[in-house]
Amino acid sequence: MFLKSKIGLFKKSLFLCLFLIMGSFAVGQNFDLAGFGYTDTVPCPYFIEFQKGNKIEISWYNANQKRVKKIYTYKKKYIGRFPLFELNADMPEDLYAGLNPESKNYYGNKFMLLTGLAKKALGENKDGIVGLGMLPARKGKKASDFFSDFPMGGTGEYPCFNYENVSSYFVEESKEGKRDYKIENLSIMEQDTPWVEGVDGWGIGETFTISTENRSFYKYILLMNGYISASNPKLYDENGRIKKIMVEGVISGKKKEFTVKDTPHPQTVDIGFLPEQEDVKITILDVYKGTKYEDTAIHFMILWRTEVIPYE
Structure with a gap:
């Protein structure tokens, strides 16, 4: 019994050690900023x-x-x-x-x-x-x-993207006036400029299409999830963020599901499964629910040419 308990304790300690090590990789930063x-x-x-x-x-x-x-x-x-x-x-x-x-x-x-x-x-x-x-x-x-x-x-100038066939967007009415969280906001990397879906509930099933005038092949979608605001950072957790999306080539019809990380840092989704450059349709399949508002936001989303690893 004593030997079994010692072995059991060793296994538990080893499991805890591995859990902590894996956990540190899960929540720690993925790269060092020094030199950048x-x-x-x-x-x-x-x-x-x-x-x-x-x-x-x-x-x-x-x-x-x-x-x-x-x-x-x-x-x-x-x-x-x-x-x-x-x-x-x-x-x-x-x-x-x-x-x-x-x-x-x-x-x-x-x-x-x-x-x-x-x-x-x-x-x-x-x-x-x-x-x-x-x-x-x-x-x-x-x-x-x-x-x-x-x-x-080596990619040249920043390409021009168009956003089409959006199923909805949110219009906020306040004392300061009306504010549209329109789909074109997805091409703006500034604070307080997200697209927010505009239907009741969490926006499951909402769609839009990204197209580009530059017909070179983009292998990734580059995005920043959620509502990003340095004036009011808690808006990120208070609003919904995308969790699962469907990516579909408008011409080829090829489609694939992806899970998106719950982080405001820039990240990419690999769309190399598409046979060539084409317009891309995005459908929201699941969300990380907000703590206060039943609205789902995406801060930034464009087509991109290389993988981006979020800082944390």
């Missing part, structure tokens, strides 16, 4: 690069068009599902000299980051980053976008 950077383009370029040891370099062109840089250390914490990077000093006023005037209201030391690792594709020699950076709301002001970044590599 983000940039915004002219006329107000600035550059953010993560370094080892919780350090980050921010460089920019000041009002005199001189490039300057500063090294910060940071701490990372979470507001809901959103990683918040807190720097050890305020971002300099110089950085905002040429930016959108609304951004000049912000001289804080925090930014939120949703990001994914874009695996290298044809014409590229290294992996890249897809990301949306947001400045959280501060001193009663709304949050603002800090940057959005796409690695274009």
